[in-house]
Each structure stands twice: as C-alpha cells, then as structure tokens.
Amino acid sequence: MSEHLLAGVVTPIARQSNLGELTYARLKEIIVAGSFPPNEKLTVRSVAAALGVSTTPARDAINRLLSEGALVNEGPKTVVIPSLTLDALDEVTATRLALEGLAAERSVLAAAPADVTALELMQAAINSGLDAADYREVLKVNREFHFLIYRLSGWPRLVAMIESLWLRVGPSLNELYPDFAQNRRGVSNHMAAIDGLRAKDGAKVRFAMEQDIRDGYVRLKAMITSRG
Template sequence: MNETTTGEESPASDLQSGRLSDFAYSSIKEQLTRGAYKPGHKLPIRSVAEMLNVGATPAREAINRLVFEGALVMVGPKTVIVPHLDLAALYEVTQMRLALEGLATEKGALRATNDVVDKLLALQEKITFSLDEKRYSDALHDNKEFHFTIYRLCEMPHLLSTIEALWLRVGASFHDLYPEFAEAKYGVHNHLAAIEGLVDKDPSAVRAAMENDIRDGYRRLKKAAQERLRRQ
C-alpha cells in the first residue's frame, strides 16, 4: 500500500509545507481551477486519498475545507461534488467581487510604483498574445495575476484572502466555459484604462475600470452559461 508510486501525484513532491492536509488542499484546488473535473463529479474521501497517496484524514480535511469555502458542495450527507453551473451564485459572487475588489483597487491605487505599472503592461501583453494563440488557460492565469497585482497594493491580507476565495468559488464551476467566454479580446480595454488610472493617480478611475472589467466578465460568463444550459 505504501510502495513508491510512479505516475500519480505524490505527497513527497510537496517540498514546502510539511502538512499533508495542505498538500491535499492545494492539489484539489489546482485541479479544480484547471477544470480537471466536470461539474457533478464526486469526490469521495478514500478516492482522493488514494489518488494523492495520503491517508483519509488529510483528504477529508482538504475536502471539507473546500466545502466551507464554497469551491465544492455537499449534495447529500455523504456526497461532495464539483458544483454545477449556478447563475444565482454567479450573480451573488459578482456583486461581492464588485464591492471587495473595488475596495481593494481604490485603497491601493495610489501606491502603484513604476515597477508595478511595467509589470501590468507586460502582463497585458502576455494576455493578448495568449489570446491570439488561443491558449486560454495561460490567458486566464495571467488575467488573474493582473487583477491581484493591483489588489495586492492595498496591503490588506484579510481582504485579499476573501477575494481569492471568491475567485475560486466562481472559477471552479465556470472554468470549463471560459474558452468560449474568452473568444473576443476579453478585458483589454478595461485593463488599459486601469493602468492609465494608476499612472494618473486617480483611484476612482482605476476602480471604475476594474468594476467594468468584472461586469463585462459577468455578462459574458452569464451568456455562455445560458447558452450551454439551453443546449443541454
């Protein structure tokens, strides 16, 4: 049962945090944000434990944590699944994102140095480049980095972790329709407007740009979700 395994994920490869629970948590989260599991996919403790080569305790802890955070949902006393598309939740999370990411943006905007602006410009270039080549996963990754580079400026750790939980919540169940969602050059205009606001030292302009970005994303995501629901 404890033989050194070959292909599968191994806890030994987690060289940073000693806790197997954290390893399991990060692993599942990673899979989730990569869209590895379809909505409705079941995550039984023992299967997860076996997949990650850990005991039941860390697996259980990781799953439960993700349930608390809303990235997974319980549909029965003994069944945890990857959540299905839920337009109500998408709306709710979007409203929270507007409030919280708007707050983070406005509080941090005046702290943007030239280095930050350069980083954002570089990220935006990478995003458009990835979109041109239809590497949506990369584009999404850099898009997230773009947002959080701005949010980190306010230096409010509580706020940041709450925002991250929101991204995970919506990202988990909407990830698989990001490709069709990202077709058009998503967010370019808003991102550039945000950068401009940072340069101009105009916090409310940056906030407006970011809020616009969130709203645009919401509309596209909603449309994509609705179309998919109609087809099914």
C-alpha cells in the same frame, strides 16, 4: 548583534508547510483550472489516493473547500463541485464588485512603478496568449493580473476573501473562455486599470476592474441561461 543587521532584510516567518495545506492548494488548482468533470463526486479516499496522501490531509482540504463554498454537500456523504446557478452567479458577482472594487481602489496607495511594469508585461503575455489561442495561459495570467492589483491593497484577509470568490466562478470561467477570447473586451479594461494605477487614480482603477467583472458577468449569464 545579528538581529540588527538582519532586521527588515530577512522575510519574517513564512512558515506554511503541512500536507493539509498543500493538498488544499493542489485541489484548489484543480478546481479553478476546471480539470474536474463538473458534478463529479469527490470522496476523501479518492482525493487521498489521487494526491498520494493519507485520508487526514485529504479530509482537511475537502472540509476547508466546503467551508468556503468551493465544494458543496449534495447529500450527507456526497460532495461535488457546485454548478453555478444564475442566483449564485448574481451573488458572487455582487460580492466581487464590492470586494474587488474596494481592493482595486486601495491599490494605488502602494503601487510602485515596478508594479505598473509588471502589469504591462502580464498584459503583453495575455495578448500573446489570445493570439495563440492558448486559453489556459490567458486564464492563468489574467488571474495573476487581477491579484497583483488586489494584493497592493495591503489587506491580506480581503485578498483571501476575493480568492474564495474566484474559486466559485473559476470552473465556469474555464468553460466560457474559448468564446470569451473572440472578443477582446477585457483588454481595454486592463489597460484602463494600468493607466489608473500609473496616475494613482483609485476611482479609475476601481471602475476598470468593476467593468471587467461586469463584462465577464454578461458572458457567464448568457452561458448559464443557454444551457438551462
């Protein structure tokens, strides 16, 4: 029977094509890319018009982002991208340390040589991006680097939770990056993570990723403090 032939060969289901989901993904992209003026008001109808869908999927997407904390209600009918306060940064950072540390530590259990190679390629792309001062690209590949490691944990819900945390710092990270690029602290953290992964040393990977988070924290904190 064909089931036997196909078993383990074909990907299981991978069904996920509804407009609400798509709208959510696009909005998410826009938010993490910092393409939205901070404190700009979002309305169901404006999102619907901008993305060419009706109000229903737009409302779905906004509500979902709202429930994740990536958007907040400022008034009863006013949703905005929240500006990161110092307290919110502290909360997100502590949570990130806990969850990303956990995922990083576990990543060595499933890490294959191909994963290490992929990470090395990504790091090369990050270095090129830094040389070319292409922050957009650096930010994008940096994100891929982190999440490749986190996905190795094999725990998809954990990864989803981490994603929702990145959604909260994403806009601010973007503001920060021209400065961040000056100083290449992140590079050594990433190299340490790769080393740890190659040696299947979970504690080392965890520490490297935690250090990366802490370095980012210091910069974000300085930015928030300075802008008052």
